[in-house]
Amino acid sequence: xxxxxxxxxxxxxxxxxxxxxxxxxxxxxxxxxxxxxxxxxxxxxxxxxxxxxxxxxxxxxxxxxxxxxxxxxxxxxxxxxxxxxxxxxxxxxxxxxxxxxxxxxxxxxxxxxxxxxxxxxxxxxxxxxxxxxxxxxxxxxxxxxxxxxxxxxxxxxxxxxxxxxxxxxxxxxxxxxxxxxxxxxxxxxxxxxxxxxxxxxxxxxxxxxxxxxxxxxxxxxxxxxxxxxxxxxxxxxxxxxxxxxxxxxxxxxxxxxxxxxxxxxxxxxxxxxxxxxxxxxxxxxxxxxxxxxxxxxxxxxxxxxxxxxxxxxxxxxxxxxxxxxxxxxxxxxxxxxxxxxxxxxxxxxxxxxxxxxxx
Amino acid sequence: xxxxxxxxxxxxxxxxxxxxxxxxxxxxxxxxxxxxxxxxxxxxxxxxxxxxxxxxxxxxxxxxxxxxxxxxxxxxxxxxxxxxxxxxxxxxxxxxxxxxxxxxxxxxxxxxxxxxxxxxxxxxxxxxxxxxxxxxxxxxxxxxxxxxxxxxxxxxxxxxxxxxxxxxxxxxxxxxxxxxxxxxxxxxxxxxxxxxxxxxxxxxxxxxxxxxxxxxxxxxxxxxxxxxxxxxxxxxxxxxxxxxxx
Numbered sequence: 001x002x003x004x005x006x007x008x009x010x011x012x013x014x015x016x017x018x019x020x021x022x023x024x025x026x027x028x029x030x031x032x033x034x035x036x037x038x039x040x041x042x043x044x045x046x047x048x049x050x051x052x053x054x055x056x057x058x059x060x061x062x063x064x065x066x067x068x069x070x071x072x073x074x075x076x077x078x079x080x081x082x083x084x085x086x087x088x089x090x091x092x093x094x095x096x097x098x099x100x101x102x103x104x105x106x107x108x109x110x111x112x113x114x115x116x117x118x119x120x121x122x123x124x125x126x127x128x129x130x131x132x133x134x135x136x137x138x139x140x141x142x143x144x145x146x147x148x149x150x151x152x153x154x155x156x157x158x159x160x161x162x163x164x165x166x167x168x169x170x171x172x173x174x175x176x177x178x179x180x181x182x183x184x185x186x187x188x189x190x191x192x193x194x195x196x197x198x199x200x201x202x203x204x205x206x207x208x209x210x211x212x213x214x215x216x217x218x219x220x221x222x223x224x225x226x227x228x229x230x231x232x233x234x235x236x237x238x239x240x241x242x243x244x245x246x247x248x249x250x251x252x253x254x255x256x257x258x259x260x261x262x263x264x265x266x267x268x269x270x271x272x273x274x275x276x277x278x279x280x281x282x283x284x285x286x287x288x289x290x291x292x293x294x295x296x297x298x299x300x301x302x303x304x305x306x307x308x309x310x311x312x313x314x315x316x317x318x319x320x321x322x323x324x325x326x327x328x329x330x331x332x333x334x335x336x337x338x339x340x341x342x343x344x345x346x347x348x349x350x351x352x353x354x355x356x357x358x359x
Numbered sequence: 360x361x362x363x364x365x366x367x368x369x370x371x372x373x374x375x376x377x378x379x380x381x382x383x384x385x386x387x388x389x390x391x392x393x394x395x396x397x398x399x400x401x402x403x404x405x406x407x408x409x410x411x412x413x414x415x416x417x418x419x420x421x422x423x424x425x426x427x428x429x430x431x432x433x434x435x436x437x438x439x440x441x442x443x444x445x446x447x448x449x450x451x452x453x454x455x456x457x458x459x460x461x462x463x464x465x466x467x468x469x470x471x472x473x474x475x476x477x478x479x480x481x482x483x484x485x486x487x488x489x490x491x492x493x494x495x496x497x498x499x500x501x502x503x504x505x506x507x508x509x510x511x512x513x514x515x516x517x518x519x520x521x522x523x524x525x526x527x528x529x530x531x532x533x534x535x536x537x538x539x540x541x542x543x544x545x546x547x548x549x550x551x552x553x554x555x556x557x558x559x560x561x562x563x564x565x566x567x568x569x570x571x572x573x574x575x576x577x578x579x580x581x582x583x584x585x586x587x588x589x590x591x592x593x594x595x596x597x598x599x600x601x602x603x604x605x
């Protein structure tokens with residue numbers, strides 16, 4: 001297959017279309033405006049619908065509506081915009097609506113800045129909206145990986161009937177890389193496979209088959225039952241969907257933990273430091289919910305490991321999950337910036353050398 | 360005579376990279392050089408990020424107000440006037456992508472029109488590995504749009520077909536074939552073919568190319584690279600091998 005040079009935003013948008021998305025609702029915000037821009041051109045070409053909503057709140061509720069018909073629907077925004085969407089995301093989760101939400105993270109809190117950041121890890125992974133829900137959350141490290149994940153994201157969302165979140169930092173959306181774009185998937189809504197979807201009811205049809213999509217369960221018993229259904233899906237997702245990458249961890253004395261673009265910088269550090277004779281490795285989660293705790297523990301708590309360095313562009317949000325996984329068995333240090341400065345390979349290298357010297 | 364070069368083209372076609380190369384080469388020849396970052400569209404990965412490197416070579420750099428400050432409401436700086444008013448040997452404009460980006464040039468229509476005949480080159484940088492410049496029709500469409508928006512006539516094309524780190528001579532070759540067709544259809548000449556030195560030499564050594572559609576070979580160095588680019592996962596064999604699925 002031929003390679004093309006694509007910007008992350010364009011590639012993610014094109015991949016969504018090729019995965020069967022035919023509805024896009026969104027509102028522009030840097031650094032992801034290229035996604036709606038691309039969708040506005042492409043959706044009409046494939047018979048889909050692009051709609052610039054009046055706000056992020058409206059957009060996510062349009063997603064709710066379209067997902068309710070069984071269609072493949074996607075919305076994108078960046079941090080402050082994703083904050084606005086939280087109510088709707090919680091409603092989608094509550095109503096078990098499969099959909100894909102893209103968060104191209106920028107600096108925060110509040111308006112923050114327009115540069116890339118990883119500050120919405122907590123929001124994406126630990127909640128955001130109200131209630132006991134989770135989102136199947138992916139943190140791609142390259143444009144190609146974002147494409148590859150997008151190609152199965154809708155399948156996963158439909159399998160577990162839960163929204164999928166892309167937690168991508170601004171760099172992934174803005175950088176250009178050579179990529180291989182998969183073929184278009186021929187997706188059509190199949191009412192047999194999605195019996196819950198509102199695919200059409202007319203007077204005279206069985207009243208029991210009228211679709212009602214809702215997240216309200218007034219009495220305590222039915223809400224409890226409904227939550228048990230959701231939790232069962234989360235248990236299944238935890239058992240089946242964890243993804244991660246171990247890079248040269250087998251004999252590593254120091255392991256970098258990172259996600260997204262930062263993991264990629266970390267990977268370069270591993271290669272550079274190995275060339276200098278330091279045994280360094282990298283562990284990166286690809287799903288940040290469900291978090292690959294066991295895999296991280298297996299890699300980072302191996303006998304030869306002397307220390308772990310968690311690197312993020314935030315104040316250490318994923319660090320909490322790394323600590324949960326490591327259970328105090330190994331020393332963990334953190335290095336990060338939270339003004340959107342991405343750590344350089346030199347900074348990470350120096351930090352590891354410091355740790356090494358201190359031991 | 361003052362030479363003025365305006366680089367326009369599709370998003371990601373390599374305008375900033377070529378602008379830096381043209382400027383550095385001019386400065387090395389001892390020419391008084393001014394480089395203007397006129398990209399009013401993008402806030403990421405822009406030429407001004409290499410500002411220090413540019414100024415170290417005694418090239419005057421003009422950037423939009425608020426470039427690289429994290430503010431996205433860029434505005435045209437008054438200093439653009441220096442390109443026309445001052446006595447330079449070489450002036451290079453690095454313009455934003457697509458028709459939207461080239462709109463910024465329209466503001467200087469009167470100034471461009473007052474240049475001496477032959478002083479102005481408006482160059483369309485083409486990378487056919489970019490999806491929206493991937494066919495003859497798309498390139499011509501883009502070219503027409505950019506001419507309308509910039510109020511300038513494109514005087515030449517640059518074949519800058521590449522796939523970043525994984526470029527081979529195949530890219531230059533495919534670019535050559537497609538851009539040749541565009542040139543025949545539109546009458547716009549191919550003025551340069553750009554690429555890293557070794558690749559360019561390999562391509563030029565291949566037989567069967569009409570030099571008319573290659574133009575001047577332009578060996579370039581890469582300045583816009585990220586220092587952690589070593590890991591590229593787009594090639595199947597380079598995708599993470601250790602990727603594990605529970």
